[in-house]
Amino acid sequence: xxxxxxxxxxxxxxxxxxxxxxxxxxxxxxxxxxxxxxxxxxxxxxxxxxxxxxxxxxxxxxxxxxxxxxxxxxxxxxxxxxxxxxxxxxxxxxxxxxxxxxxxxxxxxxxxxxxxxxxxxxxxxxxxxxxxxxxxxxxxxxxxxxxxxxxxxxxxxxxxxxxxxxxxxxxxxxxxxxxxxxxxxxxxxxxxxxxxxxxxxxxxxxxxxxxxxxxxxxxxxxxxxxxxxxxxxxxxxxxxxxxxxxxxxxxxxxxxxxxxxxxxxxxxxxxxxxxxxxxxxxxxxxxxxxxxxxxxxxxxxxxxxxxx
Ligand code: MRU
Numbered sequence: 001x002x003x004x005x006x007x008x009x010x011x012x013x014x015x016x017x018x019x020x021x022x023x024x025x026x027x028x029x030x031x032x033x034x035x036x037x038x039x040x041x042x043x044x045x046x047x048x049x050x051x052x053x054x055x056x057x058x059x060x061x062x063x064x065x066x067x068x069x070x071x072x073x074x075x076x077x078x079x080x081x082x083x084x085x086x087x088x089x090x091x092x093x094x095x096x097x098x099x100x101x102x103x104x105x106x107x108x109x110x111x112x113x114x115x116x117x118x119x120x121x122x123x124x125x126x127x128x129x130x131x132x133x134x135x136x137x138x139x140x141x142x143x144x145x146x147x148x149x150x151x152x153x154x155x156x157x158x159x160x161x162x163x164x165x166x167x168x169x170x171x172x173x174x175x176x177x178x179x180x181x182x183x184x185x186x187x188x189x190x191x192x193x194x195x196x197x198x199x200x201x202x203x204x205x206x207x208x209x210x211x212x213x214x215x216x217x218x219x220x221x222x223x224x225x226x227x228x229x230x231x232x233x234x235x236x237x238x239x240x241x242x243x244x245x246x247x248x249x250x251x252x253x254x255x256x257x258x259x260x261x262x263x264x265x266x267x268x269x270x271x272x273x274x275x276x277x278x279x280x281x282x283x284x285x286x287x288x289x290x291x292x293x294x295x296x297x298x299x300x301x302x303x304x305x306x307x308x
Contacts, residue, residue: 003019005033008033008050011030015029015054023064027067030055034087037051044076047075055068060258062246063208067094100138102138104295105239108145124199124201125157125159126200126229128161128203129169130172131143133175136241142237142239146158159191159200165277191225195234203234204238204292205236207240210244215285223281235290238290257278291303
């Protein structure tokens, strides 16, 4: 399905309704939203109103606020006539940087897996949600090492958890099938058994916001996988570009968690009186083996080194 976005309001709608989703992609679309706003009306008040609306669409993925702030910082000092062109250029730069970042994440991630398993061993990866091509401007974050392994000729198989209630795991299956990567769809509750039975070499997930202390928000269900991985001695990696690290957020407890509508559970749940639908959870830094970014791989407690 292709959706044409011609106004900042349509960009906001696409993000809020998840026509586009995944932290880096949300950020890129929001950046173009600011460019559309500056094209429609470059006056301060109009841009401020547009950016406030864009930033309010989804609260957890920090890439959104990051991208909007970045475009704003470029255009605010400029005259009205210069703003639109500068905003479009900055949005394009954000996309290009994300493409490069995802490729680097793939290489660093693969090198780390190989350090552990060797260059020939089959890799059995568990992932959650979709952190691939459909969630970024490039090859993805959690899936980037998978694609890198495939490019390098290393056998790789991916366990893909369904990711209720929105089933983003199906997006991952679609992507992997399209790329010819071996994979198996599993229910969200299956990873405990697979980890216990030594059928997973590493867990790799994406992130929506990484706090300064390494605590990481990602799709609901991630935390349980991290707990099970730790219980069975399996490494648990978070793959994300630096744009997902929020150095202004000291710890996971301060990360806002998006609560989505009950309609995401489907009509079969209409008879249920009370439904809660938190879209993300927070995995504490101590359960994370390493964070893979475009700069390399660090323990979550060391990411301060990436601040500058
Ligand atoms: O609600 P979504 O589908 O936007 O959630 C996406 C995730 O949780 C991803 O794992 C995360 O954004 C990383 S995408 C590279």
